[in-house]
Ligand SMILES: Nc1ncnc2c1ncn2[C@@H]1O[C@H](COP(=O)(O)OP(=O)(O)O)[C@@H](O)[C@H]1O
């Protein structure tokens with residue numbers, strides 16, 4: 164035990180709005196947490212919510228050097244606070260899913276010869292063919308999606324191969340757009356990484372492979388064979404397999420950290436780098452999800468995901484390879500209008516205060532007297548709809564609600580959409596079902612109460628709001644023993660269990676069952 168307390172594992176998360184890290188010791192106890200907010204701490208990149216929304220309102224990118232500089236700042240801050248890097252046995256991490264990094268020819272040589280006297284963002288400034296990386300919020304590739312689906316025989320055929328029909332934010336469609344609109348930059352590109360494998364490359368000092376789980380979010384990988392689908396690659400861009408490199412199991416050790424980290428920060432030379440993955444797969448690991456549980460992540464995006472054994476891809480939602488068990492899968496639904504929409508309504512109806520936002524939820528009743536709202540500030544993913552739509556108890560569209568009613572309508576509407584769409588994918592709430600909540604908004608008890616009431620199930624949380632970081636610290640610890648046959652479940656056996664946060668209010672089922680039916684019909688009506 165004493166020896167275990169001496170060792171340490173790091174989990175990083177390059178998410179939409181910030182870079183975060185969690186350190187655990189060998190007993191899996193959290194010993195350090197830190198973060199760098201992109202908008203406020205790196206203002207020179209002029210992002211809003213970590214991104215740039217372009218004039219067409221569909222193209223959304225982030226400056227790649229902002230992520231690199233955030234890593235400089237985070238590691239320097241840890242060193243200056245006395246963090247002992249010499250204890251770190253392994254690092255792993257995650258990134259917002261689907262985003263892509265285009266490395267310029269020659270970048271690999273630069274990565275292999277990093278001068279420890281200099282900051283990474285100076286060393287790597289010439290390394291990117293595209294300075295602005297497409298990210299998951301982008302929805303500018305509708306044409307590429309149509310063309311990819313047509314080339315494989317339709318949306319369901321594409322889902323049968325890659326786990327998802329064509330989605331605008333998925334990396335293959337983003338690559339096809341860059342190939343079409345920026346042929347010069349594309350031809351200068353030596354390697355295309357996901358944000359997760361890009362981050363792993365920074366630690367490795369070499370190009371890191373894309374892992375099976377995050378690779379499932381590209382519309383390019385055959386999720387059953389766990390290799391690139393040649394028909395999808397050909398439909399996307401020429402010579403793509405060389406540019407994408409190999410795929411790797413999500414539990415693989417990729418190598419040791421670059422000497423840069425030993426010399427600059429004091430990492431041991433044999434500190435292992437375990438494959439990085441997507442932030443939702445990282446959260447699945449951090450929440451120690453069990454079959455039957457439903458996870459709800461309330462970050463910049465809202466997502467709902469589950470552990471599944473027998474995947475049945477459909478034209479709604481996504482199937483990804485499971486990040487901790489190679490024989491399993493995970494199903495995921497993504498909602499683009501998550502925290503940023505809650506923040507807008509908080510600012511307009513609660514004077515910018517979460518406390519007043521929460522009071523409004525406490526002071527209004529379940530079911531909101533029959534008022535229902537759907538808030539799609541930006542073109543939604545699930546369902547593909549835009550605009551704000553409010554309906555009164557008689558089902559008539561109205562132009563405004565009172566502030567308190569607006570707040571409840573937003574939160575109830577967001578959670579009813581999650582339940583309706585999860586049930587469409589076959590998820591059933593049964594006796595003993597647990598909802599596991601994570602992400603920034605899971606710190607808000609009143610929001611969790613609405614979640615619990617709408618799902619009529621108890622909601623659990625873990626101590627660390629960033630389950631992706633924690634999950635990747637666990638994955639780092641697992642990676643060093645995975646080769647000797649130890650399972651992830653075995654590795655995290657003694658980690659703290661999720662704790663009960665709230666139970667459904669008595670009577671919730673009677674209120675929400677009829678309301679969910681109304682919500683589903685109104686949503687269908689809206690789409691028509
Ligand atoms: N008390 C709170 N109530 C509701 N939402 C909150 C609260 N505190 C933080 N948040 C939300 O959490 C969001 C950030 O969540 P996080 O999971 O860290 O995002 P990401 O990982 O996508 O960068 C913020 O945009 C903010 O709206």
Ligand SMILES: O=C(CO)[C@@H](O)[C@H](O)COP(=O)(O)O
Nearest residue numbers: 178179259260299462463464
């Ligand atoms: O697109 C998806 C999942 O398919 C998003 O969930 C991104 O992975 C962004 O994650 P957050 O930064 O919101 O956690």
